[in-house]
Amino acid sequence: MTIRRGKVFYKDYFAGIIQEDSNGVSFTYDKEYLKNKNAKPISLAMPLSEESYNDKVMLPFFDNLIPERWLLEIAEQNWKINPRDRMGLLLAFCKDTIGAVSVIREDENE
Secondary structure (H helix, E strand, O other), X not given: OXXXXXXXXXXXXXXXXXXXXXXXXXXXXXXXXXXXXXXOOOEXXXXXXXXXXXXXXXXXXXHOOOOOHHHHHHHHHHOOOOOOOHHHHXXXXXXXXXXXXXXXXXXXXX
């Protein structure tokens, strides 16, 4: 399986890395972000921690960032992204979200 990674930002601050590999999906806060006295958790379900958050499938907080309905249909039709490819959708659509958290494909320039 190909490892896919995204940089996670809280507002304009690099907060950590989300990664999908053969073990599932993980999110790890950046060590420099954790040192910042003004650092905020990206989600109440994922408080600031040096430990990674792991799951066999997409972590619920990130899954909820992915668009639904008509926008999901656009992705399916125009970009040929399978709606079950949650990491692909997250990396394609969550660069500019409504909230404070955004996800940018790691190989993309910010």
